[in-house]
Amino acid sequence: MLPGTPRRQADGMTIMNRRTVAATALAALLTVAVPGAVTAAPRATTPLGPAPAPLAAAVDNDRSGVDCRPGTLDPAPIRAAIAGLPDADATSAQVRITIPDGCWTGTSGVRDLRTGAPVPPHARFRVGSVTKVFTAALVLQLAAEGRVDLDGSVQGYLPGLLPADYPIVTVRQLLHHTSGIPSPTPPGDIEWQLAHRYDRWTPEQIVRAGLENPRAFDPGEKQDYTNMGYIVAGLLVEKVTGHTYEQELARRIARPLGLRDTYGPGDDPRIRGPHAHGYQAVTRDGVTELVDATVWSQTYTPASGDVISSLADLDTFMTALFAGRVVPEPQLTEMFTLPPVDDVEGGPARYSAGLSAMPLDDGETLWVKTGSRYGYLAAVASTRDGRFRVEYSITATDAKGEELSATAQAVIAAALGMA
Known part of the structure; x- marks a missing residue:
């Protein structure tokens, strides 16, 4: 076995335009239950240690060497969406938004509740399932090199991983969440999660735990969003290249693109470099407190939810990816x-290789990936031409809860109102 604050209004500002419906739909998309998530505590009412006073406004940031100037972009709605942190919903937020003739990046809240220090302007954070975009890119690079056949079988590349009588699973099915390989049963108890947050798991252990559960459908029949396909894809990358996932991420993506903050942590439970602390609200004996969730092993989500990055790095990566500078055509089309x-659940598939499609009400499609780890929410979103992009990290106090953080909802509404 493996492992309530009302929505804050943007200073009374009502964001109503052609994308309001899309914002509501996107919020629904972002709250799709992720297998392995557990129901934690209600919203925090008692902070851990002395509670810093909420900051009056968001802080504009411009990382040296990164061209991010507002131009004609009015950042007021985004500033308002993240102002007033820390509060019961989140302790900090970082947002970056880009339109054709402008860019803004800023922070709000505190680096940690103990000191009340502000969020570093280029803080690193756990990206959660945004990791899947990196993993899909690695596999598609190998396909472009002729080292992986997307229609080839997992059984052929990783003999012995699946039972001998298991139906054939293709590499493409791993990336499209259509493999049908079952996920492990989550413990469902936040206290168990906290007690085991430093445990180390191997990908093979996670796969074996998942195979203890019945298969809900045969490979290729349906789509079911889980981590399992990407955990197996990570093993595939290692088997084909002879290197660790972390090494290939650095060699193929981080170093060529100059991503200074992006890395796979492996079995290191810490976040190296400047970062904001993440917290999880936990209720014990009727009292809700915030437990520091920053140092936490991510070995139970290898290649599917463990990568650490920053806003500037994610924007650089997404820009290069969508422009065909990370994965070439025709492999890029898979994304x-x-x-x-x-x-x-009977609806149409929404997930491609690494991304999810969010149709907007004006006919355009936003390509999105979100992620959550205890203490951290993250998201990337872009139109196909890259003219409109958003990245955020929010240290939400119930990041893996059933309802999307109010701060995240405010950011989404404000960002789509600027598209």
Whole structure:
């Protein structure tokens, strides 16, 4: 076995335009339950240690060497969306938004509740399932090099990982969440999660734990968003290259793009470099407190939810990826193609290789990936041409809860109102 604050209004500002419906739909998309998530505590009412006073306004940031100037972009709605942190919903937020003739990046809240220091302007954070975009890119690079056949079988590349009588699973099905490989049963107890947060797991252990559960559908029949396909994809990258996932991430993506803050932590539970602390609200004996969730092993989500990055790095990566400078055509098309199957709940598939499609109400599509780890929410979103991009990190106090953070909802509404 493995492992309530009302929505804050933007200073009374009402954001109503052609994308309001899309914002509501996107918020629904971002709250899709992720297998392995557990129900934690209600919203925090008692902070850990002395509570710093909320900051009056968001802070504009400009990292040296990064061209991010407002131009005609009015950042007021985004500033308002993240102002007033820390509060019961989140202790900090970082946002970066880009339109064709402007860019803004800023922070709000505190680096940690103990000192009340502000968030570093280029803080690193856990990106959660945004990791899947990196993993999909690595696999598609190998496909472009002729080292991986997307229609080749997992059984052929990783003999012995799946039972001998298991139906054939293709590499493409791993990336499209259509493999049908079951996920492990989550413990469902936040106290268990806290007690085991430093445990180390191997990908093979996680796969074996998942295979103890029945298969809900045969490979290729349906789409079911889980970590499992990407955990196996990470093993595939290691087997084909002869290097660790962390080494390939650095060699193929981080170093060529100059990503100074992006890395795979492996079995290191810490976040190296400047970062904001993440907290999880936990209720014990009727009292809700915030537990520091910053130092936490991510070995139970290898290649699927463990990468650490920064806003500037994510923006550089997404820009290069969408422009074809990370994955070439025709392999890049896989990231913008939905499989022709229904999801397990009967609706159309929403996930491509590494991304998810969010149709906007004006006919355009926003390509999105979100992530959550205890203490951290993250997201990247871009139109296909890259003209509109958003990245954020929010240290939400119930990041893996059933409802999306109020701060995240405010950021989404404000960002889409600027598209």
